[in-house]
Amino acid sequence: MHDPEAFIRANTVIAALPSVPEIRLHLADEVTDLWNKTETDLESLGLPPPFWAFAWVGGQGIARYLLDHPARIAGHKVLDFACGSGLVGIAAMKAGALRVDAVDIDPFAIAATMLNAALNGVTIHATREDVIGTDQGWDIILAGDVFYERDMVARVTPWLAALAARGALVLIGDPRRSFLPSVHLTELAAYEIATTRAIEDSDTKRSFVFRVDNPEISADPG
Numbered sequence: 001m002h003d004p005e006a007f008i009r010a011n012t013v014i015a016a017l018p019s020v021p022e023i024r025l026h027l028a029d030e031v032t033d034l035w036n037k038t039e040t041d042l043e044s045l046g047l048p049p050p051f052w053a054f055a056w057v058g059g060q061g062i063a064r065y066l067l068d069h070p071a072r073i074a075g076h077k078v079l080d081f082a083c084g085s086g087l088v089g090i091a092a093m094k095a096g097a098l099r100v101d102a103v104d105i106d107p108f109a110i111a112a113t114m115l116n117a118a119l120n121g122v123t124i125h126a127t128r129e130d131v132i133g134t135d136q137g138w139d140i141i142l143a144g145d146v147f148y149e150r151d152m153v154a155r156v157t158p159w160l161a162a163l164a165a166r167g168a169l170v171l172i173g174d175p176r177r178s179f180l181p182s183v184h185l186t187e188l189a190a191y192e193i194a195t196t197r198a199i200e201d202s203d204t205k206r207s208f209v210f211r212v213d214n215p216e217i218s219a220d221p222g
């Protein structure tokens with residue numbers, strides 16, 4: 001298995017999520033049991049778990065928020081950081097973003113994002129790239145469910161704070177995982193999201209959308 005696109009097509013079904021019915025994605029289903037398959041089939045090939053085959057509750061929350069608040073995103077240059085399936089970036093384009101760059105370190109996530117963008121009739125500029133620490137002038141940075149691993153959190157947190165400090169709108173979607181940093185976040189929305197026990201410990205989770213605050217701006221009403 002060397003062709004990500006062929007693998008994705010063969011091991012997923014096209015479905016829409018109850019929280020974001022406007023968008024269809026190539027997703028793992030219970031029949032293919034892709035998460036467990038990874039450990040046997042993919043790990044032997046040195047490939048990471050298929051994060052891209054699931055819409056994580058953090059990403060679903062941001063996607064719902066953008067579709068419900070298009071004025072926040074319309075006309076802006078956006079980064080979908082750690083795009084996975086591409087759900088967040090697709091929602092941004094559907095909500096009227098000028099351009100969406102999507103990045104992930106997993107080549108399967110890039111292939112999935114391209115496939116899913118085409119499925120939904122939007123253009124996303126997806127690249128396999130580690131952009132942590134860089135600034136390409138994005139107006140808005142979207143980070144869906146990225147606070148799940150200590151090392152990544154340690155790198156991502158100061159970077160997102162720096163982008164917010166220079167005036168970018170930085171939105172985080174997260175179900176309050178244990179590594180979520182507690183400083184300078186304003187809760188903008190909360191959603192009850194259906195998920196799967198293949199990747200979570202319950203059938204639904206409450207997902208929050210937070211804005212990373214510029215510490216120098218104290219009286220922003222949100």
Ligand SMILES: C[S@@+](CC[C@H](N)C(=O)[O-])C[C@H]1O[C@@H](n2cnc3c(N)ncnc32)[C@H](O)[C@@H]1O
Binds near residue numbers: 060
């Ligand atoms: C839990 S998934 C979230 C995917 C998507 N944002 C969502 O909400 O459905 C986390 C993603 O982070 C990606 N990732 C991990 N480290 C990264 C890095 N340094 N730069 C970009 N993506 C990274 C993983 O490959 C994975 O696709």
